[in-house]
Amino acid sequence: MTVLLIAATLRMAVPYVLATTGGAFSVRVGITDLGCEGMMIGGAFFAVIGSYYSGSPWVGMLCGILAGVLFALLNGLLHITFKVNPAISGVCVNLLSTALAPLLLKLVFDNESMSPIVNNFGNYSDSWLAELPIVGEILKTQNVMFFIMLAVVLVAWVFMFKTKYGLRMRMVGENPAAASTVGLNTTGYKYMGEAVCGALAGLGGVYLSLGQLNMFTEGMTAGRGYICMVINVISGYNPLRTILGGVFFAFFEALRTVIQNAEINANFLMMIPYIMTLLVIILSARRSLPPAGMGKHHDD
């Protein structure tokens, strides 16, 4: 039971952690990560398309990442180039991608709500990892994207806090005018942060359709992109800490699937993390602030 719960929690944490890490890049360059939801939907859908036509989940993953980046670039185009309010540009991305997925579902697969079954990333139940003592039980239900997630988080953290480019990126987010004065290409950094956000949120979407399932169903992201925005606030836009936030939300989601015979109502159970996070946000709102240059441009 406990092992089952831990394994399920880690499985469900993967999309949260991936998309939240992406969101951290977006916020660190000063752009609200509201569009994550749309990028996740795009990633989930186009991953299925890629896998459907090629038969390989890896091609699917690539398509999902590209779709995420495209939606992110739309967000970038609207907010960075055309100076749209970042909340509105995020809403644009979400509206567009929630509208596009069912339409393409209808056009490509001639189905109202789900795609056919495609090749996905298999889990490790047959590999040597399952034989390992203690962790084997947990690892055997994971798939390759679990390790990709760990690598992504580590690389993201090192890049963000240990390299000069990460420092410059954060400077653009804190004070774009100053960053521009010392000769940084703020527009370039903003687009880069946004593109990384799209790639990782797309990857989170890929996990939903090709890691957890083997198809796309309408509404499968179920607001996870919005949750990622929230996790980002409580984890202080730090990739390493997103793991904690992701696991926190994933735990309650896992609990719901593990506890089948409901002594506690599942909907109530799912409310707990939201209410707790809302309290955390309310109480720490004045302390855990986003970068000072949120939504600002170097030339305004």
Place this chain on the structure above:
Amino acid sequence: MKKPVLAFVLALTVGGIMIAVSGYNPFWVYYQVFALAFSSPKNVASVLAQATPLMFSGIGYAIAAKCGLVNLGLEGQMLSGAMTSALLGVYLRGLPLIIHLPICILGGAAAGGLVGGLTAYLKNRFGAREIITTVMLNEIIALLVTYMCNDPFRAKDSIWGMTEEIAVTARIGKLMKNTQLTYAIFLAVILGIVLEIVLKKSTLGYKMQVIGQNLRAAQTAGIQVNRVFLVSFALSGAMAGLCGAVMILGVNYKFIDGFSDSYGWSGISVAALAAYDPLMSVASAGLFGVLKAGSMILNRMSSVPKEFVSVIQAFVVVFVAAPRMVDSIISLNWLRKCFRRSVRAAGRGGKT
């Protein structure tokens, strides 16, 4: 007023390109959508019925947007209004229509207004950004109403989560038989006019506009920004609550789990096209109603998917939100640039 029209035309153009790529004739599709929407009184009624909830949520978003607030919580506020009016309609019994119906409608508005007010309170008191809190409240309310209509208030013998039917005395009358068009549409139009007057002619409206245009200046001028935020967010939430209430009291007669066709979220598109003006939101909701109803009728007659409409709706927001983008598309500067570049390249003998 030129900009939104331009944006709408551009959105239709992009939608048309997509329709063409999917193998349909866009001109035929658009002609059919608009022609079918007005082909019979019944179809006109269905246009107006589709537009009614959008009017409420559109006005709701506009009211908050006027003073610079982004109300992403319309969906949750709408659900809380819908659930409240459904419960009032089911469990209050023995009242005459003239008392029961207003109670249900006001209950829905109050529930939505409370949720909206709570958001503003959290913003004022704790500095919690409304983008985050509204999204959280959306999720919490969605889970809560799902629980309510599945567990304590579930109708007997029902497999799907839904409440009992509301009393006959809590129903909004139909304007036309066998359609979904109810008297609620008059409420929407009246509220649109009232809020327009409030915004343009009252001190409160003036304060809201000042805050929306320049928060710093408003603070310096001594406007109590927090209070205006509270009123405007509560009004916005109340409109969303009404949107849910009229769907329950006029159309569904019970709260069904997952009944919402993104009525709350659509308010953003509606208000954006109306340049965040309450009265224009009514008109823009009508336009979306034409698209929605027309495409539904067309979908019944042919294989053209009705999902095109939401894509067009999304593009409307994109183009309305980015006037500079529309300008640069229209002015064809990018084309000129490309042309000049290629001429220059040709001048250098094709070497770049």
